[in-house]
Amino acid sequence: MGILSSSIARKVAMALSALFLVFFLLMHVSVNLVSVFSEEAFNTASHFMGTNPLIQFVMQPILIFGVVFHFVLGFILELKNKKAVGVSYAKNNGAANSTWMSRNMIYSGLAILAFIVLHFIDFWFPEINHKYIEVLPEDPTRYYHELREKFVNPIRVGAYVIAFVFLILHLLHGFQSAFQSMGMNNKYSKGLKTFGKAYAIIIPLLFIFIALFHHFTH
Numbered sequence: 342m343g344i345l346s347s348s349i350a351r352k353v354a355m356a357l358s359a360l361f362l363v364f365f366l367l368m369h370v371s372v373n374l375v376s377v378f379s380e381e382a383f384n385t386a387s388h389f390m391g392t393n394p395l396i397q398f399v400m401q402p403i404l405i406f407g408v409v410f411h412f413v414l415g416f417i418l419e420l421k422n423k424k425a426v427g428v429s430y431a432k433n434n435g436a437a438n439s440t441w442m443s444r445n446m447i448y449s450g451l452a453i454l455a456f457i458v459l460h461f462i463d464f465w466f467p468e469i470n471h472k473y474i475e476v477l478p479e480d481p482t483r484y485y486h487e488l489r490e491k492f493v494n495p496i497r498v499g500a501y502v503i504a505f506v507f508l509i510l511h512l513l514h515g516f517q518s519a520f521q522s523m524g525m526n527n528k529y530s531k532g533l534k535t536f537g538k539a540y541a542i543i544i545p546l547l548f549i550f551i552a553l554f555h556h557f558t559h
């Protein structure tokens with residue numbers, strides 16, 4: 342019997358990995374926002390993130406593990422929930438006992454997964470190739486232009502924006518569900534719920550703003 346064999350343990354693990362990813366998104370949007378204000382500062386921040394050994398060889402593997410863990414466990418939870426349909430007390434009666442978004446976490450999750458595949462093809466693989474495979478000459482001023490290039494094509498910008506809308510939906514329900522799994526019911530609950538809603542909407546909107554900003558100022 343593994344540590345994740347109980348339904349509660351799985352839900353708590355799902356919530357903890359989600360909280361970690363939420364923290365990552367905050368870091369990510371902060372670095373990206375710099376690109377709106379200053380080319381030089383963005384290049385400095387990106388060069389630091391891309392070459393610092395602690396970020397590259399400790400944080401990056403932990404992050405990749407966190408993303409894979411969250412997706413795999415998400416699928417397992419979905420499959421278990423589907424199986425539970427036959428059991429009357431756990432029956433999912435559509436709108437009668439669950440919200441539309443909670444039943445569609447797997448679909449918003451899949452849309453975000455599709456985005457991450459596209460996003461890795463756009464940014465991560467070329468970066469890994471540049472640094473570790475072809476080992477091209479390092480130019481600490483290249484990051485800003487590479488980012489701007491990615492937001493020229495309107496189809497890609499559209500795909501990114503659609504993915505960010507799915508991210509809003511996923512985060513909105515995700516926060517709610519994570520707070521519930523953690524048994525959140527104390528005097529801080531109300532404030533945390535408001536924070537969750539604000540985060541779920543503001544962070545993806547900032548990503549949308551960054552993508553549109555680079556597209557329209559090109």
Ligand code: HEM
Pocket residue numbers: 369373391401404405408453457460464465468488508548549551552
């Ligand atoms: C306008 C929006 C975004 C832009 C401009 C952007 C840009 C970037 C850039 C430049 C990298 C660095 C690649 C590298 O050097 O390794 C990156 C990595 C990454 N991004 Fe984004 N990103 C955006 C939105 C998102 C969102 C919404 C997510 C998650 C849902 C996400 C997930 C990731 C992940 C997981 C990585 C890999 C991190 C690593 O291990 O290096 N990104 N992104």
